Amino acid sequence: xxxxxxxxxxxxxxxxxxxxxxxxxxxxxxxxxxxxxxxxxxxxxxxxxxxxxxxxxxxxxxxxxxxxxxxxxxxxxxxxxxxxxxxxxxxxxxxxxxxxxxxxxxxxxxxxxxxxxxxxxxxxxxxxxxxxxxxxxxxxxxxxxxxxxxxxxxxxxxxxxxxxxxxxxxxxxxxxxxxxxxxxxxxxxxxxxxxxxxxxxxxxxxxxxxxxxxxxxxxxx
Amino acid sequence: xxxxxxxxxxxxxxxxxxxxxxxxxxxxxxxxxxxxxxxxxxxxxxxxxxxxxxxxxxxxxxxxxxxxxxxxxxxxxxxxxxxxxxxxxxxxxxxxxxxxxxxxxxxxxxxxxxxxxxxxxxxxxxxxxxxxxxxxxxxxxxxxxxxxxxxxxxxxxxxxxxxxxxxxxxxxxxxxxxxxxxxxxxxxxxxxxxxxxxxxxxxxxxxxxxxxxxxxxxxxx
Numbered sequence: 235x236x237x238x239x240x241x242x243x244x245x246x247x248x249x250x251x252x253x254x255x256x257x258x259x260x261x262x263x264x265x266x267x268x269x270x271x272x273x274x275x276x277x278x279x280x281x282x283x284x285x286x287x288x289x290x291x292x293x294x295x296x297x298x299x300x301x302x303x304x305x306x307x308x309x310x311x312x313x314x315x316x317x318x319x320x321x322x323x324x325x326x327x328x329x330x331x332x333x334x335x336x337x338x339x340x341x342x343x344x345x346x347x348x349x350x351x352x353x354x355x356x357x358x359x360x361x362x363x364x365x366x367x368x369x370x371x372x373x374x375x376x377x378x379x380x381x382x383x384x385x386x387x388x389x390x391x392x393x394x395x396x397x398x399x400x401x402x403x404x405x406x407x408x409x410x411x412x413x414x415x416x417x418x419x420x421x422x423x424x425x426x427x428x429x430x431x432x433x434x435x436x437x438x439x440x441x442x443x444x445x446x447x448x449x450x451x452x453x454x455x
Numbered sequence: 456x457x458x459x460x461x462x463x464x465x466x467x468x469x470x471x472x473x474x475x476x477x478x479x480x481x482x483x484x485x486x487x488x489x490x491x492x493x494x495x496x497x498x499x500x501x502x503x504x505x506x507x508x509x510x511x512x513x514x515x516x517x518x519x520x521x522x523x524x525x526x527x528x529x530x531x532x533x534x535x536x537x538x539x540x541x542x543x544x545x546x547x548x549x550x551x552x553x554x555x556x557x558x559x560x561x562x563x564x565x566x567x568x569x570x571x572x573x574x575x576x577x578x579x580x581x582x583x584x585x586x587x588x589x590x591x592x593x594x595x596x597x598x599x600x601x602x603x604x605x606x607x608x609x610x611x612x613x614x615x616x617x618x619x620x621x622x623x624x625x626x627x628x629x630x631x632x633x634x635x636x637x638x639x640x641x642x643x644x645x646x647x648x649x650x651x652x653x654x655x656x657x658x659x660x661x662x663x664x665x666x667x668x669x670x671x672x673x674x675x676x
Binding site: 235236237238239240243246248249250251252253254255256257258259260261262263264265282283284285286287288289290291292293294297319321322324327328331332333334335336337341346354367369374375377379380381382384386388390391392393394395396397398401404405406407408409410414415416418419420421422423424425426427428429430431432433434435436437440441444448 | 456458461464467470472473476479484486505507508512514515540542543548552553556562588595600602612618626630640644647649652658661662
């Protein structure tokens with residue numbers, strides 16, 4: 235085992251340290267956030283910091299820097315109060331990564347990467363047509379994080395678009411069947427292989443595997 | 456494609472809705488948070504909301520409810536200002552899930568699940584011996600989320616313990632080689648399969664695959 239102490243961290247170069255620290259939280263979700271400016275210029279950017287905040291109300295959050303390559307996303311959300319989140323899958327993970335390049339404000343990441351913008355009734359922010367699970371959100375709150383000057387952007391989910399077959403009978407969405415990818419560190423992309431669903435844990439019982447539909451009686455692999 | 460609108464969400468039962476909404480953010484990290492109370496009772500609880508906040512300073516955050524099964528974790532962190540985060544791997548994912556059972560305050564999840572507490576010099580909070588990537592944190596801030604009454608707990612990383620072979624020459628940690636697992640929805644566990652690392656994206660160039668050590672010239676699968 236390697237023991238890395240606070241002093242060792244202080245001696246690392248910023249890039250080396252960024253790679254180490256970005257590996258620590260575990261696998262991260264890979265999502266494209268779609269926005270549009272008041273001037274009708276679409277923006278698309280990959281984020282690895284999208285996370286579940288609560289289901290009632292249905293809230294999702296993500297972390298952004300106030301001034302960074304992602305600033306078009308933030309500016310557009312502040313202007314229009316709306317954004318879309320689009321799960322990245324195996325069919326376009328390289329195009330998704332490419333959206334992290336520093337395109338200028340007038341350049342559109344959809345055009346640059348070949349991904350297809352898609353809009354639906356009443357939602358101005360663009361979805362990614364190639365994504366098989368995506369949703370629109372209304373901005374609820376931007377929480378400043380004092381510790382490092384980042385911002386937590388919180389949205390409430392208004393419209394979900396998802397491949398029908400992936401939605402199981404108890405509400406679980408089989409995102410593995412959608413070939414949804416994840417990120418480790420800053421730049422590594424992965425697909426998934428299911429171990430099992432498990433039932434709700436109780437103190438005096440061992441966990442029991444569930445079928446994809448949430449039924450008891452499956453066999454653990 | 457299935458289109459789910461705001462009105463449809465309102466009609467769902469709370470459990471069905473929780474399963475749907477918990478699937479939307481994508482794959483989630485699987486981590487055990489270790490704490491100790493002032494009375495020296497260890498606590499261990501699984502969290503799927505641990506996320507990277509920044510590398511300089513090295514900050515990680517997680518979301519908790521003020522009153523819930525996780526409250527021992529929160530109370531202990533408030534008392535001692537310290538906690539550990541331990542990546543869950545394929546060797547103990549079922550034991551990790553079992554920590555989510557509602558054990559009473561006096562019961563120790565280590566004893567109940569058979570996982571092994573491990574302490575190091577100057578860190579009172581217990582690590583999970585079976586985890587191959589784990590770190591200690593000092594509490595920096597607890598940010599209340601107005602939208603749903605949850606709390607964002609932010610810690611600064613002080614000590615990292617990691618399998619040596621997993622740390623690559625550029626600082627990237629190959630968490631796939633540690634068999635780190637991830638969660639989808641509320642209860643599904645998965646392992647990973649790497650597509651590739653990719654180089655830093657530039658506007659006029661296609662992404663190029665990197666070797667595990669971060670070198671150019673690998674071939675994309």
